Amino acid sequence: MKKILNQTLVLKPENSKTNVPLSFSLEKDYERLFIRYRYFPKKVEDMDQAKREILQALEKYVPEESRAAYSGWRDYAPLVNLVTLSLDYEKEYLGCAHRHAPEQKHIISAAGSSPGFVPHPAAAGNWKIVLNVHAIIGNPVTCQVEVIGLEKGEAPDDSI
Amino acid sequence: MIQYKALEMHSHTLHSDGNFTPEELCRAAKQLQLDGIALTDHNTLSAHAYLISHPEASRIPVVTGIEWTTFFGHMLVLGAESSIDWRDAMPDTLDHYLKEIRAVNGVTGIAHPFEIGSPLCTGCHWDFAVHDWNLIDYIEVWSKAAPTTQFDNIQAFDMWTRLLNQGYKIAATAGRDWHWEGPTRLHSAATYIGVENGEVSTRSICDAIRAGRTYVTAGPVIDFQISSGQQTYAIGDSLHSGSCRGRIIVDPTVRQEIWGDFGIKVREVRIVANGDVVLSMPAEGTQESDFDLKLRPGWVRAELYGDALGETEKRIGFTSPIYVE
Numbered sequence: 001m002k003k004i005l006n007q008t009l010v011l012k013p014e015n016s017k018t019n020v021p022l023s024f025s026l027e028k029d030y031e032r033l034f035i036r037y038r039y040f041p042k043k044v045e046d047m048d049q050a051k052r053e054i055l056q057a058l059e060k061y062v063p064e065e066s067r068a069a070y071s072g073w074r075d076y077a078p079l080v081n082l083v084t085l086s087l088d089y090e091k092e093y094l095g096c097a098h099r100h101a102p103e104q105k106h107i108i109s110a111a112g113s114s115p116g117f118v119p120h121p122a123a124a125g126n127w128k129i130v131l132n133v134h135a136i137i138g139n140p141v142t143c144q145v146e147v148i149g150l151e152k153g154e155a156p157d158d159s160i
Numbered sequence: 161m162i163q164y165k166a167l168e169m170h171s172h173t174l175h176s177d178g179n180f181t182p183e184e185l186c187r188a189a190k191q192l193q194l195d196g197i198a199l200t201d202h203n204t205l206s207a208h209a210y211l212i213s214h215p216e217a218s219r220i221p222v223v224t225g226i227e228w229t230t231f232f233g234h235m236l237v238l239g240a241e242s243s244i245d246w247r248d249a250m251p252d253t254l255d256h257y258l259k260e261i262r263a264v265n266g267v268t269g270i271a272h273p274f275e276i277g278s279p280l281c282t283g284c285h286w287d288f289a290v291h292d293w294n295l296i297d298y299i300e301v302w303s304k305a306a307p308t309t310q311f312d313n314i315q316a317f318d319m320w321t322r323l324l325n326q327g328y329k330i331a332a333t334a335g336r337d338w339h340w341e342g343p344t345r346l347h348s349a350a351t352y353i354g355v356e357n358g359e360v361s362t363r364s365i366c367d368a369i370r371a372g373r374t375y376v377t378a379g380p381v382i383d384f385q386i387s388s389g390q391q392t393y394a395i396g397d398s399l400h401s402g403s404c405r406g407r408i409i410v411d412p413t414v415r416q417e418i419w420g421d422f423g424i425k426v427r428e429v430r431i432v433a434n435g436d437v438v439l440s441m442p443a444e445g446t447q448e449s450d451f452d453l454k455l456r457p458g459w460v461r462a463e464l465y466g467d468a469l470g471e472t473e474k475r476i477g478f479t480s481p482i483y484v485e
Contacts, residue, residue: 017231017282019247053279061276061285066311076280086203086247093243098176098202098229115175116201118209130247132203134231134282 001154004033005129005147011039011083011136020131022145030122030149031109034156035129037085038103039143044079049138053079081141082134087117089127094120096132105156122149162373162394163358164381165195166350166415167365170227170236170271170300170335175210176202179340182210183217188341193415194350196221196360198335200236202229203246221360227271231278233286236300236335239366240266254288258295267366269298269333273319274312293328298369301478302334302376305346308468308476317475324459324481325435331369331396331480334376347422347469349378350415354395372396377464377477379424380412384462384479386453398483401457406431406439408462410447410477424476427466433484434458455484 005024026033044050054073062070086096087108095117097104106114110121129145148156172178173185180188182199189197199222201207211218228235228246233254237244241264249257261268270286277285290296299320302313323330334349354373355364368374373396375382386393388404410426429447431439433455441449443464453460459481468474 017278057276057278057280061274063311063315069311079279082282084203093245095206096176096203098204100177113206115173116204116206118204118206119213132231132247135279137279 001151001157002030002149003146004149005145007145009131009143009145011131011133011141011143013136013138015133016136018133020133022129022131024127024129024147026122026124026127026149028124031152031154032150033108033122034148034150035085035087035106035108035146036104037131037143037145039081039083039141040102041139041141042080042102044081044137044139046138047077050077050079053137079137081136083136083141083143084132084134085145086130086132087128088130089120089123090125092120094118107156161357162354164352164354164373164375165358165360166193166352167196167198167223167360168192168194168336168338168348169198169269169333169351170200170303171197171338172201172227173199173207175204175207176227177339180338182207182214185338186217186219186222188338190219192348192418194220196223196365198223198225198236198238198365200225200227200238202227205243223360223365224362229283231283233273233288234271234283236269236271237261238267238269238369239362240264249288251287252289255291255295258290258292262295265366267297267369268295269300269369270296271300271335272303272312272316272337273299274315275303276312293323293326293330296328296330298331298333298374299323300335301332302349304337305348306469307334307349308378308471308474317478321435329372329481329483331372331374332376332478333369333374347378347419347424349376351376352381372480372483375477375479378422378468379416379419380410380426380464380477381414382462382464382477382479383407383409383411384482386455386460386482393482395479395482398485399455401455401484403452403454406451406453408447408449410443410464412446422469423467424469425467426464426476427472428464430463430465431460432463433460457484459483
């Protein structure tokens with residue numbers, strides 16, 4: 001078991017709609033790669049800001065004649081931050097975990113990968129995680145990414 | 161021989177943010193008496209990799225697809241023979257990627273262009289600048305369950321009509337954006353696609369969309385043709401302008417157990433040319449009508465109107481155009 005990457009980033013609203021690459025190399029083949037990432041806070045706790053942002057969006061996107069049916073801003077609360085993780089090996093795109101959970105764990109291996117990623121050997125070479133920063137609203141978001149190389153028979157340590 | 165088949169054109173599994181396993185999605189589609197689905201998970205093809213290694217999981221034909229879930233718009237890409245990176249597309253550079261997708265035999269459709277966008281749903285509203293609309297093969301004109309009730313579908317329909325009026329040949333589809341099946345069965349539309357010999361496959365569906373052989377319906381099936389001289393022209397075909405004879409058949413008996421509980425009843429058939437209603441016919445039950453048309457260059461399509469989900473005078477079906485040279 002070897003820790004390959006352990007990185008903490010702070011994402012701000014100006015990082016919204018950008019991709020943040022995190023490159024790493026494997027010097028040898030592993031049986032599996034274990035990737036964990038988490039970001040927090042997930043929800044925008046400032047309800048005044050949430051209300052303001054939601055009402056602005058409804059005004060922008062919903063035509064006036066239909067807006068009466070969409071006036072309940074609370075129906076859209078809480079506003080949430082969204083960061084997804086996509087993965088490449090060399091120049092090959094392996095997939096993305098496009099889910100809303102703010103803490104996710106993934107396995108990459110030839111025998112099978114976590115949903116969102118195609119099966120692929122944890123092979124020596126150049127890898128790239130790309131954090132897809134869909135939305136950071138309000139306060140900065142802390143994002144932690146860890147990559148562990150697992151040998152045959154090793155299991156990911158849940159305490160990592 | 162072209163046969164029209166019913167498909168769901170926008171669906172997700174737990175390989176992105178859906179709740180379905182691929183098996184469950186296929187089973188649910190089968191229960192809706194669909195002939196196929198386009199499986200279009202967000203930014204991943206891993207469900208398709210799973211289905212290749214578990215062929216017993218797909219009980220119906222599954223069209224290979226992906227939903228480019230970018231920050232500036234969502235785009236359905238079907239049948240691309242290699243992966244094009246969705247992450248690099250910027251608001252003003254999409255045409256480059258559309259050309260790349262086309263170079264690997266993919267077809268592209270704009271998904272839910274007028275859905276509420278950022279920050280409620282980043283990228284859900286279409287904000288890309290498309291410089292050459294010839295690069296767009298189809299527009300998901302109807303999105304979500306209960307599509308006749310959605311305001312954004314009216315906007316999408318108008319957008320599609322504007323583009324047709326500008327001379328672009330773009331097919332229409334519906335997509336439920338199907339992520340899960342709740343305890344209450346919801347109304348969903350179907351996209352009927354005309355495929356050679358009725359064979360549903362990724363290739364046949366892509367070919368049919370490129371040829372414009374689609375129609376969208378909340379229920380009844382539609383057959384729309386125009387005859388000119390000795391020739392008959394169907395949805396997606398092109399004919400010369402002038403006098404011709406139209407024919408439309410509306411059949412509410414197909415898959416009725418799927419949509420019949422949602423109060424869908426055709427009351428009127430309209431023939432629309434270049435955005436204007438050129439003929440309106442009352443309709444009830446199975447409708448079979450022949451009529452004269454005088455067509456100017458542009459396009460002509462059939463539209464169905466009537467009752468749906470407790471509302472009246474709703475648009476409940478429409479064909480992609482027959483084009484007029």
